[in-house]
Amino acid sequence: xxxxxxxxxxxxxxxxxxxxxxxxxxxxxxxxxxxxxxxxxxxxxxxxxxxxxxxxxxxxxxxxxxxxxxxxxxxxxxxxxxxxxxxxxxxxxxxxxxxxxxxxxxxxxxxxxxxxxxxxxxxxxxxxxxxxxxxxxxxxxxxxxxxxxxxxxxxxxxxxxxxxxxxxxxxxxxxxxxxxxxxxxxxxxxxxxxxxxxxxxxxxxxxxxxxxxxxxxxxxxxxxxxxxxxxxxxxxxxxxxxxxxxxxxxxxxxxxxxxxxxxxxxxxxxxxxxxxxxxxxxxxxxxxxxxxxxxxxxxxxxxxxxxxxxxxxxxxxxxxxxxxx
Amino acid sequence: xxxxxxxxxxxxxxxxxxxxxxxxxxxxxxxxxxxxxxxxxxxxxxxxxxxxxxxxxxxxxxxxxxxxxxxxxxxxxxxxxxxxxxxxxxxxxxxxxxxxxxxxxxxxxxxxxxxxxxxxxxxxxxxxxxxxxxxxxxxxxxxxxxxxxxxxxxxxxxxxxxxxxxxxxxxxxxxxxxxxxxxxxxxxxxxxxxxxxxxxxxxxxxxxxxxxxxxxxxxxxxxxxxxxxxxxxxxxxxxxxxxxxxxxxxxxxxxxxxxxxxxxxxxxxxxxxxxxxxxxxxxxxxxxxxxxxxxxxxxxxxxxxxxxxxxxxxxxxxxxxxxxx
Numbered sequence: 001x002x003x004x005x006x007x008x009x010x011x012x013x014x015x016x017x018x019x020x021x022x023x024x025x026x027x028x029x030x031x032x033x034x035x036x037x038x039x040x041x042x043x044x045x046x047x048x049x050x051x052x053x054x055x056x057x058x059x060x061x062x063x064x065x066x067x068x069x070x071x072x073x074x075x076x077x078x079x080x081x082x083x084x085x086x087x088x089x090x091x092x093x094x095x096x097x098x099x100x101x102x103x104x105x106x107x108x109x110x111x112x113x114x115x116x117x118x119x120x121x122x123x124x125x126x127x128x129x130x131x132x133x134x135x136x137x138x139x140x141x142x143x144x145x146x147x148x149x150x151x152x153x154x155x156x157x158x159x160x161x162x163x164x165x166x167x168x169x170x171x172x173x174x175x176x177x178x179x180x181x182x183x184x185x186x187x188x189x190x191x192x193x194x195x196x197x198x199x200x201x202x203x204x205x206x207x208x209x210x211x212x213x214x215x216x217x218x219x220x221x222x223x224x225x226x227x228x229x230x231x232x233x234x235x236x237x238x239x240x241x242x243x244x245x246x247x248x249x250x251x252x253x254x255x256x257x258x259x260x261x262x263x264x265x266x267x268x269x270x271x272x273x274x275x276x277x278x279x280x281x282x283x284x285x286x287x288x289x290x291x292x293x294x295x296x297x298x299x300x301x302x303x304x305x306x307x308x309x310x311x312x313x314x315x316x317x318x319x320x321x322x323x324x325x
Numbered sequence: 326x327x328x329x330x331x332x333x334x335x336x337x338x339x340x341x342x343x344x345x346x347x348x349x350x351x352x353x354x355x356x357x358x359x360x361x362x363x364x365x366x367x368x369x370x371x372x373x374x375x376x377x378x379x380x381x382x383x384x385x386x387x388x389x390x391x392x393x394x395x396x397x398x399x400x401x402x403x404x405x406x407x408x409x410x411x412x413x414x415x416x417x418x419x420x421x422x423x424x425x426x427x428x429x430x431x432x433x434x435x436x437x438x439x440x441x442x443x444x445x446x447x448x449x450x451x452x453x454x455x456x457x458x459x460x461x462x463x464x465x466x467x468x469x470x471x472x473x474x475x476x477x478x479x480x481x482x483x484x485x486x487x488x489x490x491x492x493x494x495x496x497x498x499x500x501x502x503x504x505x506x507x508x509x510x511x512x513x514x515x516x517x518x519x520x521x522x523x524x525x526x527x528x529x530x531x532x533x534x535x536x537x538x539x540x541x542x543x544x545x546x547x548x549x550x551x552x553x554x555x556x557x558x559x560x561x562x563x564x565x566x567x568x569x570x571x572x573x574x575x576x577x578x579x580x581x582x583x584x585x586x587x588x589x590x591x592x593x594x595x596x597x598x599x600x601x602x603x604x605x606x607x608x609x610x611x612x613x614x615x616x617x618x619x620x621x622x623x624x625x626x627x628x629x630x631x632x633x634x635x636x637x638x639x640x641x642x643x644x645x646x647x648x649x650x
Contacts, residue, residue, distance in 0.1 A: 038457055039648045040368050059648055085616070085631040085642050092647060123648055132363055291410065300645040306410040317410050318643065320625040322417060323364045323384055323448055 041130035044302035049242025051102040055302040058112035059121035062090040070266040084257035096303035105139040111153030138166040144250035145234040172211040173233030229276030248295040256316035366455035369627035370650045374567025376427040380627040383437035384446035387415040395591040409582035421628035430464040436478030463491040469575035470559040497536040498558025554601030573620040581641035
């Protein structure tokens with residue numbers, strides 16, 4: 001056990017074995033309490049060719065590890081968390097959206113929860129504004145899939161549209177699944193709130209929502225890429241500008257410490273687990289081979305980095321923070 | 326090669342092999358130009374027991390890899406950078422100080438360059454103020470060693486003391502070396518500016534500088550730890566509060582992608598290379614064994630994380646950013 005005495009007794013060299021307790025303990029705390037303590041605003045800007053991307057963090061949710069991975073022993077899941085120096089009881093899963101300025105347009109990719117999320121989220125609008133953005137000036141909102149943490153921020157609880165002047169663009173395959181009343185009726189009770197939330201968010205603007213197919217350039221420089229499995233129509237996006245590319249892979253993997261390191265593991269959020277696994281491995285392998293810069297919605301903020309092959313899986317290597325945008 | 330056509334042709338599954346160019350390219354740029362582009366302020370707050378630590382970034386310096394490592398082939402050094410998805414010509418080496426609020430005191434550990442640094446540094450005071458600090462209210466400045474990037478900010482080029490009300494605390498062994506006129510006279514010409522800078526910084530306050538020994542609790546909760554080799558008196562610090570510990574290891578290793586992964590490599594900045602190597606390996610081994618949270622001055626911002634053993638070396642695992650201080 002480390003004591004001040006042992007450190008001092010170690011003399012002019014380094015204390016040989018000081019039992020240093022682990023200082024990091026990211027426990028959940030309500031947004032109001034932590035905002036007062038004054039963390040830096042959660043945005044990070046970087047360039048991809050002539051495009052400027054801004055990662056905007058919404059907060060996190062502490063997900064208990066027990067029951068999180070369908071096909072792995074809890075002890076192995078805890079070990080993966082411990083190996084990443086993360087808590088082995090509940091894992092803080094971050095939410096980070098991407099704002100893309102490209103060709104004079106401001107494009108938001110996924111919205112976060114808005115005011116519909118858990119108490120450890122709810123920081124998105126403050127961070128978005130701190131980054132200099134105005135929700136009324138968002139030209140397009142591009143949605144990857146219809147899970148609540150990606151779409152709820154389109155509409156506040158009181159019904160207000162948060163991005164009143166934005167064209168809303170969604171995957172056709174996602175729309176076809178979630179807006180199908182037969183699918184909703186057939187869904188287990190636990191899944192029905194997700195269908196209801198889709199209707200809450202998109203119902204009032206259904207006729208104006210622009211549905212896009214996979215494998216299309218949905219606007220200049222932004223191409224949709226089918227990445228099905230997490231949800232039936234889950235879609236990734238390739239941003240291309242000035243000879244550079246960025247692959248926004250959304251939820252092909254949840255927290256990288258678990259699902260990039262162990263790509264065969266299935267999170268309970270994956271709706272079609274085998275398809276999600278195949279998509280995950282294929283895209284991670286492609287990213288590793290091509291040394292592509294990727295963005296995961298649930299990677300540690302600022303949620304962008306690269307993929308290295310390692311053992312039977314992969315490793316997410318975050319970008320080095322730089323003040324030089 | 327990736328083209329829009331190949332991505333679209335890939336159809337409903339993921340494009341099998343899209344030649345994604347690497348988007349990240351942290352090239353150096355002058356402070357003025359990049360500040361206008363609006364990166365988030367470079368500070369990050371976290372708790373260690375009852376203490377609050379704030380990492381404050383000053384910027385970076387792009388160090389050419391050629392000639393950087395004394396005892397490794399350039400090809401191997403380039404490979405280490407490439408493996409970390411960093412540029413293989415010049416490596417951006419960040420500068421990050423630590424501000425510790427402990428027992429009612431505000432303690433700054435190392436100062437950065439102030440206005441004496443390269444054009445890609447110089448952001449420290451803006452970040453320090455953005456974090457809510459006032460240089461006039463710093464109670465103590467604790468110095469790890471006398472290299473220019475750690476001390477120059479004590480005094481601006483025009484002679485102004487930046488922390489006029491702070492007690493300045495320095496390692497006795499460091500003072501003994503650098504303030505020795507015989508050592509300065511004996512030093513090679515290339516080393517003389519470093520001696521001159523020490524005199525520029527400390528000369529006007531020499532009688533008030535408090536010199537501390539290694540292995541002492543230099544103030545309640547902060548213990549000095551001899552970590553000699555990088556410089557003759559290079560000193561680490563152990564912060565202890567509420568049963569938690571944080572090891573601030575300063576420059577026992579320069580950029581982790583090179584010198585934590587390859588702890589036998591010697592940076593040209595290490596003045597006593599063999600001693601620096603022994604200290605580095607001993608402290609990294611201790612940190613890994615104890616799962617200690619560590620702070621490196623030259624790790625990617627926010628410069629704090631943990632050490633995992635890996636192969637013949639170690640891996641620096643950054644903490645997961647959290648808004649919950």
